[in-house]
Amino acid sequence: xxxxxxxxxxxxxxxxxxxxxxxxxxxxxxxxxxxxxxxxxxxxxxxxxxxxxxxxxxxxxxxxxxxxxxxxxxxxxxxxxxxxxxxxxxxxxxxxxxxxxxxxxxxxxxxxxxxxxxxxxxxxxxxxxxxxxxxxxxxxxxxxxxxxxxxxxxxxxxxxxxxxxxxxxxxxxxxxxxxxxxxxxxxxxxxxxxxxxxxxxxxxxxxxxxxxxxxxxxxxxxxxxxxxxxxxxxxxxxxxxxxxxxxxxxxxxxxxxxxxxxxxxxxxxxxxxxxxxxxxxxxxxxxxxxxxxxxx
Numbered sequence: 001x002x003x004x005x006x007x008x009x010x011x012x013x014x015x016x017x018x019x020x021x022x023x024x025x026x027x028x029x030x031x032x033x034x035x036x037x038x039x040x041x042x043x044x045x046x047x048x049x050x051x052x053x054x055x056x057x058x059x060x061x062x063x064x065x066x067x068x069x070x071x072x073x074x075x076x077x078x079x080x081x082x083x084x085x086x087x088x089x090x091x092x093x094x095x096x097x098x099x100x101x102x103x104x105x106x107x108x109x110x111x112x113x114x115x116x117x118x119x120x121x122x123x124x125x126x127x128x129x130x131x132x133x134x135x136x137x138x139x140x141x142x143x144x145x146x147x148x149x150x151x152x153x154x155x156x157x158x159x160x161x162x163x164x165x166x167x168x169x170x171x172x173x174x175x176x177x178x179x180x181x182x183x184x185x186x187x188x189x190x191x192x193x194x195x196x197x198x199x200x201x202x203x204x205x206x207x208x209x210x211x212x213x214x215x216x217x218x219x220x221x222x223x224x225x226x227x228x229x230x231x232x233x234x235x236x237x238x239x240x241x242x243x244x245x246x247x248x249x250x251x252x253x254x255x256x257x258x259x260x261x262x263x264x265x266x267x268x269x270x271x272x273x274x275x276x277x278x279x280x281x282x283x284x285x286x287x288x289x290x291x292x293x294x295x296x
Contacts (some may be wrong), residue, residue, distance in 0.1 A: 048273065055266035077267040081251070087268055089240060090247030095275070097162050097232075097243060098225035102218050104167040109217075113176035114202050118188060128177070131170045143234065150235060161235045162243070166225060172217055179213045180206065216286035223276045244272050 054062060056074040061067070082088045115121060116128050146165055155161040183206070191201050207214065229245040236242050239250070251268045280287065 048270075051266045051269050055263055055270050057263045059263055061262060071263075073263065077263050078271070081264055081267040081271060085247075085251060085264070085268075086240070087244070087247060087251075087271055090242060090244040091271065091275075093241060094226055094244040097159065097228070098222045100159070100163040101166045101225040102221045104163065105169045105172055105221050106214065106218065108167055109169055109172035109176055110202060110207070112173045113180055114198060114206065116173070116177055117180040118201075119198070128173075131173055134168075134170045140230065143231070146231075147234060156235055157237045157241060159241075162228070162232050165231070166228075169221065172221065175213065175217055176210070179210055183209060212286045212289045215283055216289055219279050219283045219287055222279060226276050248272055 050062075050068060053068050053070050055077055057067075057071040057077075058073050112131070116124060121127065150156055150161050150165070155164075187205065188201075191205055196205070227245060228243060229249070232243045233246050233249075236246070242250075248265075248268045252265050
C-alpha cells in the first residue's frame with residue numbers, strides 16, 4: 001500500500017514538471033520550491049477568494065472562520081450592485097475611458113518610438129532622456145496646474161478630461177523603443193531602399209512584427225487606466241459619469257454609513273476586478289514577452 005502511494009506521488013511529481021535524482025528519488029529541493037510557490041500563490045489569491053465568498057452573504061459581516069462559507073445571496077447582491085447602485089454605468093464609463101486611453105497612447109507612443117529609433121532628429125538622445133525624466137514626477141504633483149488648465153478650457157466633467165491627460169506615456173515609449181532596437185537593421189535598410197515612407201513602414205513592417213509587444217503593452221495600459229481613482233474623483237462632478245473605482249468608494253461610503261451591507265461592497269469589488277483579471281489571464285504570454293523586452 002505504501003509503495004503504491006509513493007509511486008502515485010512520483011507520477012504526480014513528474015506530471016507537474018518535477019525532476020528526480022540520479023538514484024530515482026524525488027528532488028526535495030525542487031519540491032520545496034514548488035511548495036513555496038504554491039503557498040505564495042495561495043496567499044495572493046486568498047483575499048480575492050474571501051471577497052468572493054463575502055459577496056454571497058446577506059450582510060457580509062465576518063467574525064469567525066465559520067462565516068467564510070458561501071451564502072445564497074450572490075444573485076441578489078450582484079443584481080443590486082449593477083442595477084440599484086448604477087455599477088453598470090460605472091463599468092461602462094471605465095471601459096470607454098480605458099479603451100480611449102489605450103488607443104491614444106499606442107498611436108502617440110508608436111510615432112514617438114519610430115522617430116527616436118529610425119530618424120535623425122537634433123538632440124534625439126536628450127529628448128528621449130527628457131521623456132524618461134517625466135517618470136520621476138508623481139502624478140499628484142501635476143494635479144493643481146492640470147486641474148486649472150482643464151477647467152479653463154471647459155473640459156471639466158467630460159470624457160476628454162479623464163483621457164487626454166493620460167495619452168502621453170514614457171513607459172510605453174521606452175518599451176517600444178527597446179523592441180524596435182531589436183529588429184534587424186537590414187530590414188530597415190531594405191525598406192529605405194524600396195522607398196517606403198515612415199507611416200507605411202510603421203503600418204506594414206513595424207506593427208506586424210510587434211503584435212505580441214503591442215498586445216502586452218495594451219493590457220498594461222488598460223489595467224493602469226482602469227485603476228484610475230484620484231484624477232476622476234477630482235475632475236468629474238456628475239455621479240453618472242464617474243468611473244468604477246470612484247463608484248466603488250461611493251459604495252463603501254454608503255456601507256460605512258450603514259445603508260448597504262458589506263456584502264454589496266465585495267460584490268462591487270469583484271465586478272471591478274473581473275475585466276482586468278480576464279485580460280491578464282487571456283494575454284499572459286504577450287505580457288511576459290513585454291516584460292522580457294523591458295528587462296533587456
